Amino acid sequence: MKTYKLTVFEKSGEKLLDEAFQAGDDAAAKGSGKQMLTDKGYEEKTYRCTSPAGKLILFQS
Numbered sequence: 460m461k462t463y464k465l466t467v468f469e470k471s472g473e474k475l476l477d478e479a480f481q482a483g484d485d486a487a488a489k490g491s492g493k494q495m496l497t498d499k500g501y502e503e504k505t506y507r508c509t510s511p512a513g514k515l516i517l518f519q520s
Contacts, residue, residue, distance in 0.1 A: 462489040462512050466497055468505040476501060485516055492517045 460481040467476035476499065484486035492508040496517075508517035 460469045460490070461514075462515065463492065463508060463510055465492050465508045465517075466506065467496070470505065472520075475504060485514070489516050498506055 460483055462479050463482055463497050464479050465476065466474060468474055478495070480488075480491055480495070484516075488508065488510065493502075496502045496504075496506060505520050506517065507515060507519075510516055
């Protein structure tokens, strides 16, 4: 398992969420990240999800 990081921001730059989670690969992390965004009601906010290597898995500005 690898550790991915999901961060959600307000337009002002304030962090709303900064959470690490485990996933087996990038595809699983993308699904988990989308689910976390939906569950917390952040799907319309600015967000990014990065892999342990720094690769952007999810991004919305």
